[in-house]
Amino acid sequence: MSPGITFSEVKKVFGEGASSVHALGPVDFHIEEGSFVSLLGPSGCGKSTLMLMTAGLLKQSSGTISMGGGEVIGPRTDIGIMFQDNTLVPWRTVRGNIELQLELRGLSTHERRDDIHRLLRSVHMEDFADRHPYELSGGMQQRAAFCQAMVHEPKTMLLDEPLGKLDAMTREGIRRDLQSLWMQEKPTVIFVTHSIEEAIQLSNRVVVITPRPGIIEKIINIDLPFPRDFDVKNSPEFAAYVRETQEIFRSYGVI
Amino acid sequence: MASFKGNRFLAMLLERARHSWMFVAFFIGFFLFWEYSIVWFDIPRYILTPPSVVIEKGAADLDRLLYYTYVTGLETTLGYAVAVILALPLGLAIAFSSILKRTIYPFIVCIEMVPKIAFAPLFISWLGFGLLPKVIIVFLVCFFPIVLNAILAFNSLSEELTMFTRSTGSGVWRTFFKVRLPAALPQCFVGFKYAAINATVGAAIAEFIGSDEGLGFYIQIVTGNMRPDLAFAGIFFLTLLGMCLFGMVTLAERLLIPWHISIRRAK
Numbered sequence: 001m002s003p004g005i006t007f008s009e010v011k012k013v014f015g016e017g018a019s020s021v022h023a024l025g026p027v028d029f030h031i032e033e034g035s036f037v038s039l040l041g042p043s044g045c046g047k048s049t050l051m052l053m054t055a056g057l058l059k060q061s062s063g064t065i066s067m068g069g070g071e072v073i074g075p076r077t078d079i080g081i082m083f084q085d086n087t088l089v090p091w092r093t094v095r096g097n098i099e100l101q102l103e104l105r106g107l108s109t110h111e112r113r114d115d116i117h118r119l120l121r122s123v124h125m126e127d128f129a130d131r132h133p134y135e136l137s138g139g140m141q142q143r144a145a146f147c148q149a150m151v152h153e154p155k156t157m158l159l160d161e162p163l164g165k166l167d168a169m170t171r172e173g174i175r176r177d178l179q180s181l182w183m184q185e186k187p188t189v190i191f192v193t194h195s196i197e198e199a200i201q202l203s204n205r206v207v208v209i210t211p212r213p214g215i216i217e218k219i220i221n222i223d224l225p226f227p228r229d230f231d232v233k234n235s236p237e238f239a240a241y242v243r244e245t246q247e248i249f250r251s252y253g254v255i
Numbered sequence: 256m257a258s259f260k261g262n263r264f265l266a267m268l269l270e271r272a273r274h275s276w277m278f279v280a281f282f283i284g285f286f287l288f289w290e291y292s293i294v295w296f297d298i299p300r301y302i303l304t305p306p307s308v309v310i311e312k313g314a315a316d317l318d319r320l321l322y323y324t325y326v327t328g329l330e331t332t333l334g335y336a337v338a339v340i341l342a343l344p345l346g347l348a349i350a351f352s353s354i355l356k357r358t359i360y361p362f363i364v365c366i367e368m369v370p371k372i373a374f375a376p377l378f379i380s381w382l383g384f385g386l387l388p389k390v391i392i393v394f395l396v397c398f399f400p401i402v403l404n405a406i407l408a409f410n411s412l413s414e415e416l417t418m419f420t421r422s423t424g425s426g427v428w429r430t431f432f433k434v435r436l437p438a439a440l441p442q443c444f445v446g447f448k449y450a451a452i453n454a455t456v457g458a459a460i461a462e463f464i465g466s467d468e469g470l471g472f473y474i475q476i477v478t479g480n481m482r483p484d485l486a487f488a489g490i491f492f493l494t495l496l497g498m499c500l501f502g503m504v505t506l507a508e509r510l511l512i513p514w515h516i517s518i519r520r521a522k
Binding site: 052055057075076077079081083085086087089090091100101103104105106132134 | 413415416418419420421422423424425429430433434437438512514515
C-alpha cells in the first residue's frame with residue numbers, strides 16, 4: 001500500500017433497520033503524504049464522521065481506510081487531533097497542556113522543552129506559556145491547541161473545524177499561523193470545514209462533500225503558490241475557485 | 256515595602272467595607288431590633304430572650320456547651336468522613352461499570368427520595384443512645400449527595416477530551432490521574448459542600464430523637480425547661496459547627512482546585 005491516506009468504499013450508517021440513517025459514502029479517494037486536504041460540506045454531511053473514522057475513533061460500517069501503509073482498525077496514536085471545542089484542560093497552563101500530550105504518551109517533557117518553545121513562537125504565543133486557558137481569548141486558546149496537537153510530531157493531523165467558533169478577523173490571523181505551522185512541519189492534514197474560502201486558502205486539494213448521505217461530489221486541486229496570504233484571496237484565480245465551489249453547493253440548494 | 260503592604264491591606268479592608276456595609280448594618284440592625292423589641296412588645300422571657308441575655312447565660316453555661324459541641328462535632332465529622340470515604344469509590348465504580356449503573360445506581364436514586372431522617376428512630380431503637388446511631392444518620396444524610404455528584408462528575412468528561420486521550424494511547428490509570436480525576440473534582444465538591452451543610456442537621460435531629468448528650472439534646476432539654484436563652488446559645492454553637500465543617504471543605508476546594516475558583520471569578 002502507498003503512503004498517505006486511502007479510503008476505499010468507506011460507508012457509514014448510524015443505527016439499524018428502519019430507523020437507520022445513511023450518513024456517508026461510499027467514499028473513495030487518496031490523500032498524498034504531506035498534503036493539506038480540506039473536507040468541505042454543509043452541516044450534517046458526514047465530514048466529521050469521515051475524520052473520526054480516519055482517526056480510528058469511530059468504526060465505518062463498511063469499506064477500509066489505510067494510513068501510512070496500514071489499515072485503520074482502532075484508535076490511531078500516530079496522529080494529532082483537534083476539535084472545534086479544544087482539548088485544553090483548565091487546571092494546566094498553556095505549556096502544561098502541551099506537555100499533557102507528551103505525558104499521556106509516556107514521552108519525556110524535559111527533552112522537548114525547546115520544541116515546545118519553538119512551536120509556541122511560531123504561533124506568537126511564547127509570552128503566554130505560563131497562562132491558563134481561561135486567561136486567553138478564544139483565538140489564543142486555539143493557537144495553544146494547535147501546539148498541543150503537534151508537539152509529538154505526528155505525521156497526520158486531523159482537524160475538525162478548529163476555527164469554527166472564532167470571529168472572522170481572528171480566523172484570518174490563525175489561518176496564517178496554521179499555514180506556517182504546516183509548511184514548517186509538513187504533516188498530512190485533513191481539515192474539516194464549512195468555509196469555502198478557508199478551504200481554498202489553506203489546501204492543496206478541496207474535497208467537496210454533498211448533503212446527506214455525504215458523497216464526494218468533486219475534488220478540486222488548488223493551484224496557487226504557498227504561502228497564501230491575504231492578497232491571494234483578492235486574485236482572480238482565487239475568485240474562480242470560490243465560484244466553482246459555490247456552484248456545486250448552489251446546485252444542491254445548500255446556498 | 257512593609258508599609259506598602261500595610262496600605263494595600265488597609266485599602267482591601269476599606270474596599271470590603273464599602274461593599275458590605277449595608278449587610279453589616281442590616282445585621283446589627285436585626286440584632287438591635289431583637290434586643291429592644293422584647294421590651295417594646297413586652298414579650299415574656301420564657302418565649303424569647305434578647306441576644307444580650309443569650310450571650311450572658313450562654314457564657315455562664317459555656318463548659319457544658321463546649322463539651323456538647325465536641326460530642327455533636329464528633330458525630331458529624333465521623334459520619335461525614337465515612338460518607339466521603341465510601342461514597343467516592345462507589346460513585347467512581349458506578350460511573351465506570353455498566354452493570355452497577357443498571358443495578359445499584361437506580362437503587363441509590365430511589366433511596367435518595369426517602370427522607371433519611373425518617374430512619375433515625377429506627378436506628379436509635381436498634382443501636383441505643385450512643386454515638387453509633389448518630390454517626391449512621393449523619394452518614395446517611397451525607398452519603399447520597401456525594402455518590403450522586405461523584406457519578407455525575409466521573410461521567411461528564413467531554414467527548415473531545417475522551418477522544419483526545421484515546422488518540423494518545425494512554426492507559427486507563429494514566430488517563431484517570433492526568434485527566435479524568437482533576438476534571439471530576441469540581442462536581443465532586445458540589446456534593447461535598449451540599450453534604451457538609453446537611454451533616455449537622457442530621458446530627459441534631461438524631462439527638463432530638465434519642466440522646467443523653469450533644470447540642471441537639473441540649474436544645475431540646477433547655478427548651479422544655481422554658482429557657483429560650485440557652486436554646487439560642489445551643490443553636491449558635493450548632494451553627495458554628497456547621498460553618499467550621501463547610502469552611503474546611505471550602506478550604507480543601509481552594510487548595511485542590513484553585514484553577515476552578517479562578518475560572519468562576521474570571522466569569
